[in-house]
Amino acid sequence: MKKNVYSYSSCILETLPLRVQQSSFSSTFPGKRLGQAAWSSEGFGSHWVRSVSVDLNNDASLVIDIPDALCERDKVKFTVHTKTTLSSFQKPEFSVPRQHEEFIWLHDTIVETEEYAGLIIPPAPPKPDFEGPREKMHKLGEGESSMTKEEYAKMKQELEAEYLAVFKKTVQVHEVFLQRLSSHPIFRKDRNFQIFLEYDQDLSVRRKNAKEMFGGFFKNMVKSADEVLISGVKEVDEFFEQEKTFLLDYSSKIKDASAKAEKMTRSHKNVADDYNHISGALNSTAADNNTAFKKHLEKYAEVFEKLRKLEDRVASDQELKLTELLRYYTRDIQAAKDLLYRRARALADNENSNKALDKARLKGKDIAQAEENQKQCLQKFDKLSESGKKELTSFKARRVVAFRKNLIEMTELEIKHAKVRRLKCCVYHYMFTRQCSGSHGKPGNMREF
């Protein structure tokens, strides 16, 4: 997969805490563009890593990416860039601006399309969640007067890092959604999808209104009630029976693991933040010290600053590689479960139509209609079963590949980070040992006093 690199114009947070009083996030991240430079400009992040990869076919006929995104108010505007050789598109290359709501719209239309019932529909990207950074921003705004310069700078740094991480993740998860669609032989031909990619005007998707929201909620209720009912339906196909037990079990496990991983990474971040605070406190201690010790303190502050950076990277890589993977597959497994649900529905329909036909035959009326109905149901069910089987098999393969890739990458990153940290420790250790031996018991040291 093409490695695309997001950047963030260095000015993005420069002005950041100036207008926090309004506590509106929008005013502080006003329309900053994430342009073409690189994350790596931060000094170390050359490993722009993709948390979830889905590219099963390296088909170049439809390549989609999100090279650029814009954070505006609460919304994130993504630039969706498409390169294609397919004749169904007017141009071989084009970009359109899209918002999160439009992604959701696309997902919903696909879900509602009858003929895709037998497919695992790629899970919709979660809503951009800037709650974390926003909260921090709030804290920063509140504490601005009471904080020392160092602390303020540290907080800002944390905020920047967190904001970036969230942004990166958001962009990525949206991109992955589109890439899953584009790599699927059927979805890629979907009319709505193509419109989504090509139509350069606003799709004028409105947010769901209250009624629809309620409707959606209701639908979910019905679905879960149905699920219970349907689980009572006797499964005819062993494959699906197995899949069902597996997916139900797996889904709860992965959900749990994902939550636990999230917790773990969060506490890891806390540790990194603590390093940051320690470094800040050491610096302010050094600022008030005017003996030879000052330099030492500054050095220690530097050590902890380094430790923070490294620990932060470990935490965010873990988050990106592990937590995101688990999170993504939690959603994907839900999508697979939905497929099973749809199939089970079709099975139930099929059985009902069978019964109806029997009844009609018994009564001797509307036989033709019932027969027609029964035939349709059966056909639909068979079709669904067939494509469902294929989908689930490929899903399994995809999952294993993704896990493999992510686990390898994570391990490699862990090793790399540990090595860097080890090296740092070595260097500092050496330095301090030297300093230690060189600094005491010498008249030169007394000079300061």
Added chain:
Amino acid sequence: MAASSERSPPPFPDSEEPELLEDSDEEADAFTGTSISEMDSPSPDSTRPPKDIFNEPPEDIFSDPLSNINSEPQKKVDAKIPSPSSDEAVDLFSDPLDDDSEVMSSPEVQNPMPDLLNEPVEAPKSDSSSKSSSVKKAASAEMFGDDDDEEDLFKEPPKVVTKKPQPSGPPVDVFTEVKSDVKVKPQVKDDPTDLFAEEALTAPAPKPSSGSSSSRTNGVHSEEQDLFSEATVELSLDSPCNDRKNKEAVKPSVSAPAAPVASSSSKAPSKSLEELEEEESEDKFDLNISITNPEKVGDGMNAYMAYKVSTQTSLTMFRSKTFTVRRRFSDFLGLFEKLSEKHSQNGYLIPPPPEKSILGMTKVKVGKEDPSSAEFVERRRAALERYLQRVVSHPSLLQDPDVREFLEKEELPRAVSTQALSGAGFLKMLNKATDAVSKMTIKMNEQDVWFDEKIQDVENEEQHLRKLHVMVESLVNHRKELSGNTAVFAKSVAMLGSSEDNTALSRALSQLAEVEDRIEQLHQEQASNDFFTFSELLADYIRLLGAVRGCFDQRMKAWQRWQDAENMLQKKREAEAKLLWANKPDKLQQAKDEITEWEAKVTQYEREFERISATVRKEVIRFDKEKARDFNRQVIKYLESLLHSQQQLIKYWDAFLPEAKAIV
């Protein structure tokens, strides 16, 4: 990789020393003329050639590797590293050279030459040519260079960063670079950032080609050890009695075989000798105290913890070289009380013992084998040990008979004052309160700028350390939390693994769970390291700074006494004047006597004040020095612990990698 070497540098350095010597030999080859001539002039300029020399040899290796390697078996060690990745290595080595030229041109940077470089260069030479005079020179040059040396560490030569090449195999290359930097001292400070950037620039998982990897690793090994060995060597050469020591340090290494590894055993004895000497010269005494075996004595609420206090010494003031006594916590407090009574009014800084903790102790008394009470006991044991070590490292306190008694005497009279601890604590608090009041009322106009600033500084520092302490505590807690969360995650992943239907993935997941389990352990260890090496250090120093303030208060009291006497004298003089005026000769004689008496008192008090001022000043300076050393030591220890956990992490993940790759 070489975990042990990093954790405990001392055992290894010996193996490296030959290399050091080697290097210096090379230098002699390259720059015979200059180095010798420079060496003879003990001016700061003498620092130049070594630097040159240290930069040069690597260059040499590349320019005509064959001849060099052949002529000098030692060089193989050096050559080994660059050879697998010659391009980068060349860059690496030539780079410092560039730097060097810059350094040469700017006098201020050139001046501070690390003694580390000086010593090995000159020492061996003098030895081989048996010119002991040059050793002296070396020593003196070293003394010269030394004060600058430390500052130098903090100087940042900005050029280095831009010039650095990009190595492809980070771990290895970076290490070689470290080495080159070790030789070019002024860069050390800058180096970390630099290395770091480089590391980041390289691809995420740069694997050196398998063929060269083994030899590379070897290189890395030797480099790492090298780092520390040089440091240790320096340490050992560092003490005032350089002359004698140099010889001693040099002799064994010269006699040692050329191969660095083989030499390690033969060098061991000399090392210990050096250590001994070092201690002697640094602390002027040899006294090791350790507290071990905390043991619960008695039952119920009357139970107490007894600690084994072992002393090892060669000081003649003690009856034997090693002895052990059992002491309980209140004995330690009693010692403190006695010492404070006797010495605090003289302005001595009496190290404060750890506070009594009713809660913690009650837990120990009541609880059985509770991990938290075990932690409490260990924490107290360590704190008591540090306390005693601080007491005996004070030259005046060590002479105190009570200290000697505490360490030596089998049975100690029960420390009464601390027994009713709450009462005593309350009294103490009352005392402190009155002190505080009197402090407020005493308006001392400080004549001494040094004290004026110092008092302010100490107060500020205490504030900062308190803040820092809170943050470190939060780090400890967060790390514990992380450890707990990791454990939970490990369990969850294990469950996920058991549900997974792909065999290889299932296996990998359960392996991952195991790795996470181990990492949890690491986090836990690290949390206790955070606590014991860092948080406790801060707690100690917060207490000690309180004691320092106590010293200042003592001084102020002395001043107050003096001022009071001064006032009294004034009054007496006025009275005398009045008497004169009133013409009462009968009382005049008495008044005159009183004036002489008070004059004597004023002089006495003034002298006392001056004495206490001098003592406090000396004490504070000593304290500052100790503090810097203590912090450094603890930070080093802390880094070692981090180093260790990184080592383990690498091991764990390295083991996991093939599992992940085996997923099909």
